[in-house]
Amino acid sequence: MAIDPVCKMEVDEATAAATSEFEGQTYYFCAPGCKKVFDAEPKKYLSAAKTQ
Ligand SMILES: [Zn+2]
Numbered sequence: 001m002a003i004d005p006v007c008k009m010e011v012d013e014a015t016a017a018a019t020s021e022f023e024g025q026t027y028y029f030c031a032p033g034c035k036k037v038f039d040a041e042p043k044k045y046l047s048a049a050k051t052q
Helices: 032-040 042-046
Strands: 018-022 025-029
Touching: 018 032, 018 042, 025 032, 032 042
Parallel strands: none
Antiparallel strands: 018 025
């Protein structure tokens, strides 16, 4: 599972509502709205988005 960096929800990579690539890393979102927020200001959310 990945963590939605915006709302911190767990998101299944296979069924994520939206994804975004930033600096070579893929981020997964629970909803298109979260992707939109992330894309507008990705750096604000990156420190919380450490997924292994
Ligand atoms: Zn979300």
